[in-house]
Amino acid sequence: MSINKPTESELEILQILWEHGPVPVRFVHEILVTKKAVGYTTTLKLMQIMAEKGLANRDTTNRTHIYIAAISEEQTQQQLLDRFVEGTFRGSAMKLVMQALGNNTASKEELDQIKALIQKIENEE
Amino acid sequence: MSINKPTESELEILQILWEHGPVPVRFVHEILVTKKAVGYTTTLKLMQIMAEKGLANRDTTNRTHIYIAAISEEQTQQQLLDRFVEGTFRGSAMKLVMQALGNNTASKEELDQIKALIQKIENEE
């Protein structure tokens, strides 16, 4: 299975692919340029590499190729999360949670969601 | 302000510096080699670069230089967390919290801590 760590640039593109289903390179590029200066062929190349690596699939029947993410957002996030917790919080996921909770203005709904989740976890034992 | 993103290797070293106060290169290296194969001069070079970048400070009065982290663990973690949330969870810290909570076996104590924190947040409004 995918030992494929997406690079940072690839991740940016994955996010766009996740958010807006199957899209052409041009579409991804337009969004990208609103965030940073980058040439079209750079975006293109990256997406081609992603296709090679199996991070994205593409439909090449038409001249304008259509790309779609080949790995799921959740699975990828979990992988990256694990690595991040390990690397930055020395393995303590709870420390991370505390920090994330403490620093961000969570809405009432979100806090309720979290409480509900905790309930669920507690009941499962 | 530090626009200085520590690289992965630098982060590994920072963790050691955070955990064991001011230490010589050799000390950091010893710990590093238990985790991965790496030459002494590699560690040295990295730490020298970190000193240049302002990620670490060093006392060079003696032949054996003593290094200490120049940026705080909390501040760094927060920065990295922000970037990570942005990069991987499209800015939704709550989504990250849910995922971290959902997937890791949190102890009863930890869950209690989180509940307490949520209480605190709710009362603050």
Next chain:
DNA sequence: TTATATCTACGAATGATTTCGTATACAAAT
């Protein structure tokens, strides 16, 4: 004192990622 060990400094090889120029093909507009 001489040899051995241990340190820093430095430069450069290696490797991975990102960037973009150029060639080429096709489509659309004039």
Next chain:
DNA sequence: ATTTGTATACGAAATCATTCGTAGATATAA
């Protein structure tokens, strides 16, 4: 039909991170 715009492919430059060899200085042991 010719020009103009927009695609892909590809190679290679530029950048960044990591790695290590070697030189030179200083301490330690024999």
